[in-house]
Amino acid sequence: MxxxxxxxxxxxxxxxxxxxxxxxxxxxxxxxxxxxxxxxxxxxxxxxxxxxxxxxxxxxxxxxxxxxxxxxxxPRYGRIRFRDTLRDGDFATAAMIGVNEPVPESPExxxxxxxxxxxxxxxxxxxxxxxxxxxxxxxxxxxxxxxxxxxxxxxxxxxxxxxxxxxxxxxxxxxxxxxxxxxxxxxGAMRGFTTVVFDADLDAWCARQPAGVYFTAHGLFAPLYPEGGWAWFAPTPEDPDHADWPGLVARALGPGPETRVDVLRVGHWVMNxxxxxxxxxxxxxxxxxxxxxxxxxxxxxxxxxxxxxxxxxxxxxxxxxxxxxxxxxxxxxxxxxxxxxxxxxxxxxxxxLMLQVQHRRRDQHAAGDPTAPFELPWSERYFAQLGLVLGVAYRSPAVLPDDATTLEPPDPGTNYVPTPEPGRRMPHLPLPDGRSTLDALGEWFTLFSPEPDRWAPPTAAPWPLRVEPLRPEPAEHLGLGSHGALLVRPDGHIAARWDDRPANDAALADALAAITRRVAAPKR
Missing domain, CATH: 3.50.50.60 (FAD/NAD(P)-binding domain)
Structure with a gap:
């Protein structure tokens, strides 16, 4: 039909x-x-x-x-813990920065x-x-x-x-x-994995040391929901259709008292x-x-x-x-x-780096000194990755660079430094009414300026646009003069910047036309 x-x-x-x-x-x-x-x-x-x-x-x-x-x-679960088995103590741990507690760079x-x-x-x-x-x-x-x-x-x-x-x-x-x-x-396809969702009472080994992930030599364990439930992530065995999943999970937990493992569902997937x-x-x-x-x-x-x-x-x-x-x-x-x-x-x-953790831990056991201090192969801020998720810098015709704009996107690394540069995410700053600058964004272009009357929307302009006033302090923090402005796209990335008064009254309309590709970019 x-x-x-x-x-x-x-x-x-x-x-x-x-x-x-x-x-x-x-x-x-x-x-x-x-x-x-x-x-x-x-x-x-x-x-x-x-x-x-x-x-x-x-x-x-x-x-x-x-x-x-x-x-x-x-937030206290925003941490990864490394153990030989889930029933062992931590031999190392690391915080997930931006998850385990608030960061000043974001309202979230x-x-x-x-x-x-x-x-x-x-x-x-x-x-x-x-x-x-x-x-x-x-x-x-x-x-x-x-x-x-x-x-x-x-x-x-x-x-x-x-x-x-x-x-x-x-x-x-x-x-x-x-x-x-x-x-x-x-x-491409790197390896087959299995996720086993199960119920078990693991509070004795985890309740006082919560984590989002417990990384062990026998797979990853993760608490699923605040009210209970667990998942075990491990390489898929050779004959998954006949695997004893409760037994495999119980053995992966490590030596100790018998723990009842109720398997609820099993899913196989390929890591690509x-x-x-x-x-x-x-x-x-x-x-x-x-x-x-x-x-x-x-x-x-x-x-x-x-x-x-x-x-x-x-x-x-x-x-x-x-x-x-x-x-x-x-x-x-x-x-x-x-x-x-x-x-x-x-x-x-x-x-x-995760594989390095496993290799170093095996070497430590082989040396007969498993209780010696363990040094992770990264700094505490490795799991921050804020530079990668907040520090993205777009370079395209939908961004109008100014004289100070970096030509090439920087290597984001693990740190993030807020930068009011075209192509970057709009920095989070408090507004007079207690909102974040990010709360002024929406299904429209947002123009931030300490002189909003100077930047009235172009007459009969087709673009959705709102003008947001800035007090002198945040304007100075963004490097704007008393007549300057930042034009921010609906996705929160800065599209254009004027440090001070533009050369002509058509500057905003010309910028919006160029950014949205309605006309060719204006000559500079």
Missing amino acids: TGTDAETAVLIVGGGPVGLTARALLERWGVSTLLVERHRALSPLPRSRLVNVRSMEIFRQLGLAADVTSRAFA IGAVTSQDRLEPVLLAAARAPVRFGVELLGLTERPDGIVAELADRERGETTRVRTRHLLAADGANSTVRELLGIGTTGP GFVAERFRHGGALLAGDAAHAIPIVGGLGMNAGIADAHNLCWKLAGVLQGWAGPRLLETYETERHPVARRTLDQAVANTR
Whole structure:
């Protein structure tokens, strides 16, 4: 049976955190969407475990941060502990900076929470239609958009959907990426892993030393929910269909009293590491794991995908609503592809350092001195990674550099220094009414200036724009003169900067036109 044709502005393929975030963002812009997910429901597996501080800022913009935090662990769980077995004491530990306690660079704090607790919050954040159990079979590109063929396996129906743009958030084994013939670069499939979700009373070894992850020689253990539950992550055995999962988990816990292990579910998956060669093909755009599969160490993959959606959705809205030119979408790949490469490199480095921990610990045991002080192969701030998640610097036609703008994005490292430079995330500063500068951002461009009357929105301008007054102190902190201004994009990145009074009254309109690709960039 073939259903009647449907139409939507954006078809989102994939109902994980990235697709659901894109759906919520686009609904805020008034863009019609349809999300299809081949599974019949949200995933019951915990999967990703960390929502970093930048993702929490995005969820704050959507009004979701408090709901995410209410379902998450307390900040004291923002720590990783290293043990020989779960029943042993720590031989080392490290804080997850920006998760274990607030940082002055942000109004938000990251959260340790399971993906199966995050996804229902994101699903409830928008009313746009979602169709579970629906799989993409094929797509045809046309001059005015894409026609996607969808199959509802349960109903035995196929439907054609016409859409202006298709957003592929369908995971590392992306059907969309395969249909478009987009290749990948990187290590590829690295190893098969199994996640075992189980119940057991482990308070005697963990309650007084909480952590988001316990890294042992026999796999990773992670508490799942504040009220209870555990997950064990380990390499998949040779014959997983006949494995004694309760016995394997019990042995992995280490020697000690018999502990009852109730296995609730088991999931097998492959850890991938790659970046797609392209993030766009015509009207189709890749985001999240479809664009870049990131190894799990460091909790970077899902968060990078959420940042993809934040970067992309305002651009899609601008093109669809006519206040941006079609070429604005070219800046999505220009800006996010280098970030994906750096994120993959960081995750691979994280994995190597974790292996170093194992090797050093084995050497310590071999030397007969397991109680000697253990030195981790990184500084305490290694797990901060704030430079990677807050220090992103975009370089594209959607950013107008000034004379002081660094030409090349810096190596983010582990530290983050707030910088009011075009391309960078707007620094967090308090406003007179107690809000953060980040709270002034939304579905619009925001212009911050100590002289707001001087920067009135251009008459009959098509762009969504709000002007936010700055007091002298934060203006000085941002390096602005009494007549200067910062123009910030809807995704929170600075688009243009005027240290003081611009050369002419058309400067703001010219900048917005250039940034949104409605006209050629003005001559400098």
